[in-house]
Amino acid sequence: MPLMRGIAALVLMMAALLAGCAQGVMASGAGAAGQGGETRVIEEYRLGVADKVRVSVFGETALTGEFTVGGNGKVSLPLIGETQASGLTIAEFQTEVADALRNGFIREPRVSAEVLTYRPFYILGEVNTPGEYPYTNSLTVLNAVATAGGFTYRADNRRVFIKRADADGEEEFPLTTTTRVAPGDTIRIRERLF
8 A cells, every 4th residue: 555655646746747847848938949049930821722711601601611712812702703812811811701792792791711721731851751741730840740750760850941832942940849830831851961
């Protein structure tokens, strides 16, 4: 019986220690990259080609549905036709749809929209299975690497190169547990030097 109490006390102490460590990590700032003080800032999400959105118009079931942003950056909606979506935040897109409906179709439309499926992200370089993968909310580079089968034995697991979908070149970031990925990003894990 004293042995069981000792084990229980040890387990409680370890749990308290781990909880304290977790609070210390969160207190240091979610999103902070750590090494070198560099941070990857991801602005409010903007819709892009291949995003799938759900549009709901209260009281108008015929206008409610799931739609995909086409190659021209527009969504084809019933009654109002093509509406610009690419480059807009979800709130801006809702306003765009409501304004189009208000323009001769519905007196006071109540529109809501949400993203169902984001653009995929791409990962290449020193990972076991490079390729295109579906984006999920709050995705980090380490999650992306795990999705791609992990690092190869040659991978540099301290730095990562990320190219935004709308950028011309890639940027270098420290590879930490908080380095974020955005939909459409291309992630490159380079080979370590030694």
